Amino acid sequence: MIILREEVIRQIHQQLKNNVSERRYRHILGVIDAAVYLARKYDENEESAYIAALFHDYAKNYSKEELMQYMNQYDLKTDEIMQSTYQLLHGKVGAHIARISYNIDNEDILNAIEYHTTGRKGMSKLEKIIYLADFIELGRDYPGVEDLRLISEEGLDKAMVQALNNTIGYVLSMGSLLHTNTIEARNEIIIQLKRKEVTYGKK
Numbered sequence: 001m002i003i004l005r006e007e008v009i010r011q012i013h014q015q016l017k018n019n020v021s022e023r024r025y026r027h028i029l030g031v032i033d034a035a036v037y038l039a040r041k042y043d044e045n046e047e048s049a050y051i052a053a054l055f056h057d058y059a060k061n062y063s064k065e066e067l068m069q070y071m072n073q074y075d076l077k078t079d080e081i082m083q084s085t086y087q088l089l090h091g092k093v094g095a096h097i098a099r100i101s102y103n104i105d106n107e108d109i110l111n112a113i114e115y116h117t118t119g120r121k122g123m124s125k126l127e128k129i130i131y132l133a134d135f136i137e138l139g140r141d142y143p144g145v146e147d148l149r150l151i152s153e154e155g156l157d158k159a160m161v162q163a164l165n166n167t168i169g170y171v172l173s174m175g176s177l178l179h180t181n182t183i184e185a186r187n188e189i190i191i192q193l194k195r196k197e198v199t200y201g202k203k
Contacts, residue, residue, distance in 0.1 A: 020061045030137030038129045042156050052112035052130045058094040081179050091117040119185030135163045157189050
């Protein structure tokens with residue numbers, strides 16, 4: 001199933017080149033590459049991974065005023081933490097743009113775009129792939145990124161726990177608000193991994 005025609009994808013790439021910084025566009029390309037690689041490795045739809053990665057930072061360069069104006073214009077609901085940490089809103093806005101401007105109605109893709117900033121409880125495989133790809137794309141250079149890339153080869157959930165741990169550690173070190181979605185995502189995946197360990201141990 002073709003989600004977007006090639007000419008539309010080319011148009012989106014051109015719009016991104018015109019509306020985000022060169023550095024941000026290179027990051028988006030890196031996330032696309034990482035997401036497609038992870039999709040292939042973990043048996044997820046590669047086109048879905050491509051489209052979600054393409055849109056994940058579509059609204060990243062929006063100012064606080066632009067994000068809030070967009071949210072108000074379309075009556076998009078959010079919470080107090082999102083409002084206080086406005087940078088998190090670009091995922092929700094990007095997902096909405098993908099839906100209304102490009103007629104993307106695949107909820108898994110839209111959720112992957114929206115929740116790539118925080119994660120959430122009940123993440124799908126595609127959501128995890130986009131969240132993780134955002135951390136490990138080859139343009140990323142921060143302490144621990146090489147370890148995370150190696151872990152991503154061992155298991156998607158194992159890598160997700162490490163990525164979420166990194167997020168939590170960074171947010172706390174900055175004294176910023178930590179979204180409850182991130183905590184719930186981490187705890188759920190850890191519980192699931194422990195259950196798998198118990199099940200495996202019984203065999």
